[in-house]
Amino acid sequence: EERTSFDQTPMVWIENYEAQQQELRDKIVAAQQLLPTVEIDYDLRVKISEVCSQLDVDGLRGDIVTNRAAKAHAAYDVRDKVTVDDIAAIITLCLRHRLRKDPLETIDS
Numbered sequence: 001e002e003r004t005s006f007d008q009t010p011m012v013w014i015e016n017y018e019a020q021q022q023e024l025r026d027k028i029v030a031a032q033q034l035l036p037t038v039e040i041d042y043d044l045r046v047k048i049s050e051v052c053s054q055l056d057v058d059g060l061r062g063d064i065v066t067n068r069a070a071k072a073h074a075a076y077d078v079r080d081k082v083t084v085d086d087i088a089a090i091i092t093l094c095l096r097h098r099l100r101k102d103p104l105e106t107i108d109s
Contacts, residue, residue: 031075038071040082048087057098066094 006013045067052062069090070082077086 027076030078031072034075034078034080035071037080038075038082039080040067040071044070044082044084044087048091051091052095055095055099057095059098062095062098066091069094 045063048066048070049063052066057063066087070086073086073090074080074082
C-alpha cells in the first residue's frame with residue numbers, strides 16, 4: 001500500500017522524509033570525519049582474530065573487514081574508541097559469508 005502511494009506521489013514522500021534523510025546524511029559525514037581518529041585496542045583486535053580462527057574463516061580478509069567495520073560503527077555512534085558492543089553489532093555481517101561452512105545455518109535450510 002505504501003509502495004503504491006510512493007509510486008503515485010513520490011514528491012510528497014520525498015518532502016515528508018527530507019528532514020530524516022538530511023539528519024542521516026549529516027550523521028554519516030560526521031562519522032566519516034571522525035573515523036581516522038577511532039582506535040581499537042590491541043586486545044580487541046586479538047579477540048577478532050581468535051573468533052575468525054575459531055570459526056575457520058577463509059583467509060585474513062575477515063579480520064581486516066571486521067576491524068574496519070567496528071571502527072566505522074564506533075564513529076557512527078560518535079565515539080573514538082571501539083567497544084565490544086561495536087564488534088558484536090557488526091561481526092556477523094562481516095564474517096557470515098566468509099565461513100567455509102556456515103554454522104549459523106540449520107540443516108534443513
